[in-house]
Amino acid sequence: MKAFKIPEATVQRLSIYSRYLHQLMGEGEDTVSSGQIARGVGVSSAQVRKDLAYFGEFGTRGVGYKVDELYGYLMEILGLDHEWNVIIIGAGKLGSALALYQGFRERGFVVKAILDVAENKIGSTLGQLRVEPLDVLEKRVKEYDIHVGVVTVPAQEAQKVTDQMIQAGVKAILNFSPRVLKVPHDVVLRNVDLSVNLEVLSFNMVQYK
Amino acid sequence: MKAFKIPEATVQRLSIYSRYLHQLMGEGEDTVSSGQIARGVGVSSAQVRKDLAYFGEFGTRGVGYKVDELYGYLMEILGLDHEWNVIIIGAGKLGSALALYQGFRERGFVVKAILDVAENKIGSTLGQLRVEPLDVLEKRVKEYDIHVGVVTVPAQEAQKVTDQMIQAGVKAILNFSPRVLKVPHDVVLRNVDLSVNLEVLSFNMVQYK
């Protein structure tokens, strides 16, 4: 792989560009300029070109980019040219909502299993899925070839279930718990901290008052 | 206010520091050093000191910081020394989960109302709340003195409900829809894009393979 250090912010924007291109395809657009993408997603046109330049030359000077072609490149760069299998640990409100969230499936993330420790949750159904006990974690990870683990358990249990998932062979973790998790270098971790997001809003409201 | 430009990343870390300090208070710690905070949340000690330096001098050289005192300062800086009233638009899986999420209430964010357009959702109850039709948006915003609006509607409706909230007087928006929203300068916006998060994980898995 091109493994030159790519800024995190660039990767996030590529994801957003790809969604915008998908939208343009739906509208029947054939070509698009960096300026148009920029306006569509709220960045500068130079930013769009720089982001793409990390991965090659996809456009034609004086013309722009072919929408479907660029979309294909981006999906490949992002690793979305095939499906990823997902397991969710924690069948509370948030875990259950994520298990049923259509947005994931649309982008190729397939939730294969959802586990919990709570007796009263085990056995209940979420769409096609049945909530299973935590004991089957390792078995399910291997059986379904799970790539991504989603943590939606309370803070005090987050590190423990994370360790268990890594033990079982999961290589990427999406953490919704409000705890800083420790993972080995070869495991990819991202945190979605809902409270932090609200608190940044709060800070900004106070500032501009 | 101290309105010198504070880096966004700094604000996010302050939120995380404050949670770690809360944890230390629970463990009965009296004082803490920047190095200890750093280890606790996974940053450098210089980073911790620089972040705090934007807002004043809170520590004692040779000693460290008083845990409860620093916690108090951070909560004040973040604007968490009082409650914020929240409205959620969209009573789908995600909106419902957020309406019931305890983590918000613990940090002073009180969900006062949840609205939807879908006939079949209106009237159903979520804890203390009843899902109401979108028509009452303006009325509820004024009645409950709503500060924060949470958008959990499908992409194609996101901009419309955002405009309506701003019209009604909401000054901060937390957007969970996969759309780039346009808001006036005096409205604070944050995006929590679940798919983008998974796609960044995907990218990193492909890179390190």
Next chain:
DNA sequence: GACTGTGAAGCCATTCACAGCT
């Protein structure tokens, strides 16, 4: 004329390293 691709410049955040207190 329009638009891409890119070196250079500018800007911003993080890390370093040490003076200053306790």
Next chain:
DNA sequence: AGCTGTGAATGGCTTCACAGTC
């Protein structure tokens, strides 16, 4: 001796500006 607070150095991302191409 231990730890904070901070100017200086570093590193990294974004914007500028223009040569190159259609």
